Amino acid sequence: xxxxxxxxxxxxxxARIALTPxxxxxxxxxxxxxLEHIELLRRVxxxxxxxxAHANPVFNVLREDVPVEGLERDSALALAPRQAHHLIMVPxxxx
Amino acid sequence: xxxxxxxxxxxxxxxxxxxxSPVEYLEALxxxxxxLEPTVGAFLSRDLAPARAAAQAAxxxxxxxxxxxGIKDAISVRGETCSCASKVLAGYRAPYDATVIARLRAxxxxxxxxxxxxxxxxxxxxxxxxxxxxxxxxxxTRIPGGSSGGSAASVAAREIPxxxxxxxxxxxxxxxxxxxxxxxxxSYGRVSRYGLGAFASSLDQIGPLARSVRDCAAVLxxxxxxxxxxxxSLDLEPEDFLAGLGRDDxxxxxxxxxxxxxxxxxxxxxxxxxxxxxxxxxxxGAEIVEISLPHTEYAVSTYYILSTAxxxxxxxxxxxxxxxxxxxxxxxxxxxYERTRAEGFGNEVKRRIILGTHVLSSGYYDAYYLRAQxxxxxxxxxxxxxxxxxxxxxxxxxxxxxxxxxxxGQDLLKTYLADIFTIAANLAGICGLSxxxxxxxxxxxxxxxxxxxxxxxxxxxxxLRIADTYERAEAWSSQAPPLETP
Numbered sequence: 001x002x003x004x005x006x007x008x009x010x011x012x013x014x015a016r017i018a019l020t021p022x023x024x025x026x027x028x029x030x031x032x033x034x035l036e037h038i039e040l041l042r043r044v045x046x047x048x049x050x051x052x053a054h055a056n057p058v059f060n061v062l063r064e065d066v067p068v069e070g071l072e073r074d075s076a077l078a079l080a081p082r083q084a085h086h087l088i089m090v091p092x093x094x095x
Numbered sequence: 096x097x098x099x100x101x102x103x104x105x106x107x108x109x110x111x112x113x114x115x116s117p118v119e120y121l122e123a124l125x126x127x128x129x130x131l132e133p134t135v136g137a138f139l140s141r142d143l144a145p146a147r148a149a150a151q152a153a154x155x156x157x158x159x160x161x162x163x164x165g166i167k168d169a170i171s172v173r174g175e176t177c178s179c180a181s182k183v184l185a186g187y188r189a190p191y192d193a194t195v196i197a198r199l200r201a202x203x204x205x206x207x208x209x210x211x212x213x214x215x216x217x218x219x220x221x222x223x224x225x226x227x228x229x230x231x232x233x234x235x236t237r238i239p240g241g242s243s244g245g246s247a248a249s250v251a252a253r254e255i256p257x258x259x260x261x262x263x264x265x266x267x268x269x270x271x272x273x274x275x276x277x278x279x280x281x282s283y284g285r286v287s288r289y290g291l292g293a294f295a296s297s298l299d300q301i302g303p304l305a306r307s308v309r310d311c312a313a314v315l316x317x318x319x320x321x322x323x324x325x326x327x328s329l330d331l332e333p334e335d336f337l338a339g340l341g342r343d344d345x346x347x348x349x350x351x352x353x354x355x356x357x358x359x360x361x362x363x364x365x366x367x368x369x370x371x372x373x374x375x376x377x378x379x380g381a382e383i384v385e386i387s388l389p390h391t392e393y394a395v396s397t398y399y400i401l402s403t404a405x406x407x408x409x410x411x412x413x414x415x416x417x418x419x420x421x422x423x424x425x426x427x428x429x430x431x432y433e434r435t436r437a438e439g440f441g442n443e444v445k446r447r448i449i450l451g452t453h454v455l456s457s458g459y460y461d462a463y464y465l466r467a468q469x470x471x472x473x474x475x476x477x478x479x480x481x482x483x484x485x486x487x488x489x490x491x492x493x494x495x496x497x498x499x500x501x502x503x504g505q506d507l508l509k510t511y512l513a514d515i516f517t518i519a520a521n522l523a524g525i526c527g528l529s530x531x532x533x534x535x536x537x538x539x540x541x542x543x544x545x546x547x548x549x550x551x552x553x554x555x556x557x558x559l560r561i562a563d564t565y566e567r568a569e570a571w572s573s574q575a576p577p578l579e580t581p
Contacts, residue, residue: 008449011456012449013433014452016414016433017436018434019445023445027449030507033507040393040396041470044466049473051465052468052472052475053468054327055284055475055523055525055552056552058329078190079417080418088417090431091431093427
């Protein structure tokens, strides 16, 4: 972890968040200090330890393949910031 | 005396004997809320008309018949706003009821009001709300804790008898401690999260806040249970969490006192209050056993890797396409995403998404995320080992009482480290609760201190029983903050 270099600008791009130069600088400093603290975990010997993804051993939760009522189309569409003709409107994605 | 200050069981007796009606009770609450809200600011909104209609139709013989329940702004109530106190969800109205809301309605309860929180549940002061901070009813210059700060403040202020919150790393228990009420984080899988704004899905749980352990148990009875819509919810035999309450002693109960939870950095006055409470448990017949949870010092780091990683994935859905805020006049799709999220998220949310994205990014995954998952296993094993010899663990909820608004400043690391006593329970998936255990004096004001009990996974019944006995042996829970009402 000590070779960890936090490049806030490129990570923000991955996270789809536009940052101002001031935010980029401030976050680099603030998150950098959190990462320094996280270095603590290097001290733990985890060589023979299995990871825990979540607390309960529940696997492959399936249900019968039968249709059930879902959200009504109009009430879902009504939430969209822009919609027309029963469709959600987005900027053109194909040139 | 206002009806608003009655306990839940007094209200229920009043309804059932006909001394007063659910409509009269609701109106008494609304009058108190209207009087106090300019000072406390626990609610983001409330809609009296549908609540009154529900009160008129209430069947008071149902388990929570006619009882208004305040709802954290992260939990969906059909037709009501659900912003998670974020601009990115400004104006969003939930198109369906969360499972906990459907269960409350089926038990006769009335979801009432949207309670303030830290934006998207990220924070422990409710100062990160995009709308306004909430103030601690015991001293309105101070924070209520968070992220369920509106839930804790409204319950403590006697604006609402019970409220729902959510707890990812202490967000029910810590505000309950700071506001002097009771808050329960159920075991992972006990309560469905369907309809809860997801923060960190391997850690999130919904739970009750109320003025007593008994009232929390009454709400837990209603909201607990299997839900096919949340694949992590467990299919268990229903339990009556009220049934075992009312014991007057703790004879035969072994309580573990973890040495890692009594540390130098904590407020000595908080420590003294907690030590006194533990002696009280001993007087009540409990055997106090010194235990060790050796991986405690790694819990904060583990939590901030796993929770931010999960959040960065969960919050990807807030992209301005299907619902919520969308940036104006986007040049293209990427610009729409980037500006929508830049405009919609506050600083703390942005920081955590960036941290979470970083720890998941190529080349760092094993070093951070996978390692944290392994340390999580060690933290879980610490608790398993402890619970082999004790019935429950007793410790502080928070290392400090309520700070002043803005007092922490920008010291993020210090803010995160203050979660030290609550987050391990979420990592391990066990249950925990906070119950008032006294006050510290700060000039002319008294600030509540919380005592935390932690129990093994799915052992809520025992945990509630122990806390109920302690609570009734003292009178802390019944004390009301010094708020002026006309």
